Amino acid sequence: MNIFLYDNWERSLRQFTPMRQDWVGLYCCGPTVYDYAHIGNLRTYLFEDILRRTLEFNGHSVRHVMNITDVGHLLSDADEGEDKMERQSRRRGESAWVIAQRYTQAFMEDLGQLNIEPPVIWCKATEHIPEQIAFVQTLEEKGYTYITGDGVYFDTSKQDDYGYLARLDKEGLAAGARVALGEKRNITDFALWKFSPPGEVRQMEWDSPWGVGFPGWHIECSAMASKYLEPWFDIHCGGEDHLAVHHTNEIAQNKACHGTRLANFWMHGYFLQLDQEKMSKSSGEFLRLQYLIDRGIDPLAYRYLCLTAHYRGHLNFAWEPLQAAQTALERLRKHFHAWPPGGTADPEYIARFTELINQDLNTPRALALVWELVKSGVPDGDKKATLAVLDKVLGLRLSEWQPASQDAIPADILELVSRREQCRADKNWSESDRLRKEIEARGFAIADRPEGAQVSRS
Ligand code: AMP
Ligand code: ZN
Numbered sequence: 001m002n003i004f005l006y007d008n009w010e011r012s013l014r015q016f017t018p019m020r021q022d023w024v025g026l027y028c029c030g031p032t033v034y035d036y037a038h039i040g041n042l043r044t045y046l047f048e049d050i051l052r053r054t055l056e057f058n059g060h061s062v063r064h065v066m067n068i069t070d071v072g073h074l075l076s077d078a079d080e081g082e083d084k085m086e087r088q089s090r091r092r093g094e095s096a097w098v099i100a101q102r103y104t105q106a107f108m109e110d111l112g113q114l115n116i117e118p119p120v121i122w123c124k125a126t127e128h129i130p131e132q133i134a135f136v137q138t139l140e141e142k143g144y145t146y147i148t149g150d151g152v153y154f155d156t157s158k159q160d161d162y163g164y165l166a167r168l169d170k171e172g173l174a175a176g177a178r179v180a181l182g183e184k185r186n187i188t189d190f191a192l193w194k195f196s197p198p199g200e201v202r203q204m205e206w207d208s209p210w211g212v213g214f215p216g217w218h219i220e221c222s223a224m225a226s227k228y229l230e231p232w233f234d235i236h237c238g239g240e241d242h243l244a245v246h247h248t249n250e251i252a253q254n255k256a257c258h259g260t261r262l263a264n265f266w267m268h269g270y271f272l273q274l275d276q277e278k279m280s281k282s283s284g285e286f287l288r289l290q291y292l293i294d295r296g297i298d299p300l301a302y303r304y305l306c307l308t309a310h311y312r313g314h315l316n317f318a319w320e321p322l323q324a325a326q327t328a329l330e331r332l333r334k335h336f337h338a339w340p341p342g343g344t345a346d347p348e349y350i351a352r353f354t355e356l357i358n359q360d361l362n363t364p365r366a367l368a369l370v371w372e373l374v375k376s377g378v379p380d381g382d383k384k385a386t387l388a389v390l391d392k393v394l395g396l397r398l399s400e401w402q403p404a405s406q407d408a409i410p411a412d413i414l415e416l417v418s419r420r421e422q423c424r425a426d427k428n429w430s431e432s433d434r435l436r437k438e439i440e441a442r443g444f445a446i447a448d449r450p451e452g453a454q455v456s457r458s
Pocket of ligand 2: 028029030221238246
């Protein structure tokens with residue numbers, strides 16, 4: 001079945017056709033690891049996960065690459081201000097490397113809790129400095145760079161179509177910002193390599209042909225995406241805030257260096273908002289996944305909540321819809337658990353689901369279809385088999401869920417139950433009766449159901 005995705009380069013839905021036979025290249029801008037990820041960031045990674053799972057559902061093997069920005073992301077998008085990592089280090093009195101390590105680990109744990117498939121390739125900016133220097137050297141050889149007192153800059157006036165992705169109003173920007181120009185030739189020019197401030201030794205700095213310093217944030221992604229996926233691959237993703245600056249600049253670099261716009265499709269997740277404002281790490285006003293967990297929310301209920309909204313629309317965070325998502329997920333789990341195994345997936349529901357998800361990841365309608373299936377006259381066993389297939393994309397871990405009382409059953413009791421099951425299968429009724437009495441004497445009840453024995457505390 002065809003897949004249609006919304007491409008922000010063309011600003012339209014386009015049919016997705018992979019560039020290569022053996023893999024689909026997917027690059028997702030990763031976290032800047034100076035702090036925990038907030039649930040807004042995680043919404044973007046959830047959208048990317050649904051995209052990856054949809055591609056896999058359609059039989060593609062996805063080479064999913066994600067970077068870790070552990071250097072070079074400055075406080076302002078205009079290449080000014082401190083490096084976020086170094087600032088956090090100064091504030092906390094800890095090394096920037098320790099901070100990067102801690103928040104990278106925490107980020108990976110968040111992805112695990114949300115059942116987001118880990119990328120096939122993780123790449124850290126600090127481990128790819130030679131690749132970034134080589135990229136800047138090529139840009140220099142091709143005449144796209146100039147040097148100022150604080151770094152090597154990309155001259156955006158050399159590209160007629162600079163800013164096309166974001167449909168930038170270049171004249172308007174230039175007119176509005178003459179004073180702020182400093183040594184930059186054009187307001188949209190950006191740093192490729194920044195020099196360490198004079199008289200200051202940064203924790204993260206490297207030697208380069210231009211002097212000691214560190215890479216610009218945009219060159220990190222261009223260099224690593226080109227390395228792991230080649231300079232022309234299928235899909236590049238990030239949050240909507242990346243359209244105007246970060247992705248625009250990645251494209252400018254790749255056009256100059258390789259003549260490509262890096263990716264065939266440019267896809268963006270829209271923001272999670274708090275009181276109609278963007279949730280942001282730098283403002284300090286943000287909610288972590290752990291904050292939700294501490295308030296009794298299952299991380300997968302947050303995943304469910306994100307599925308109820310299309311990725312190309314803002315989602316306003318509120319506790320009530322999150323609670324409703326948790327209740328809906330609980331209901332779905334209980335249905336799934338109660339249905340007997342051994343059924344066959346219903347081809348009509350699978351086809352309808354595929355059509356919805358292949359239409360630019362229409363998760364709200366795909367969820368509505370799930371509830372239609374639950375209420376339908378499809379035999380229960382077939383419902384279970386169908387939903388198990390759909391859950392490959394939804395990622396709600398329905399097959400893994402057990403009711404809480406089951407969780408509390410000690411392992412030795414479960415062992416007795418399974419020995420009894422074996423006796424019943426062997427028609428060894430006396431031993432199976434003896435085991436039942438032993439289980440009951442230990443305070444548990446056992447019910448024989450068509451799908452197997454169910455044990456609970458009596
Ligand atoms: P950062 O760690 O700040 O580099 O951001 C990581 C990812 O989260 C990027 O793809 C951002 O575009 C995205 N992002 C940032 N804020 C939000 C938000 N409030 N809602 C959704 N995505 C966001
Ligand atoms: Zn990036």
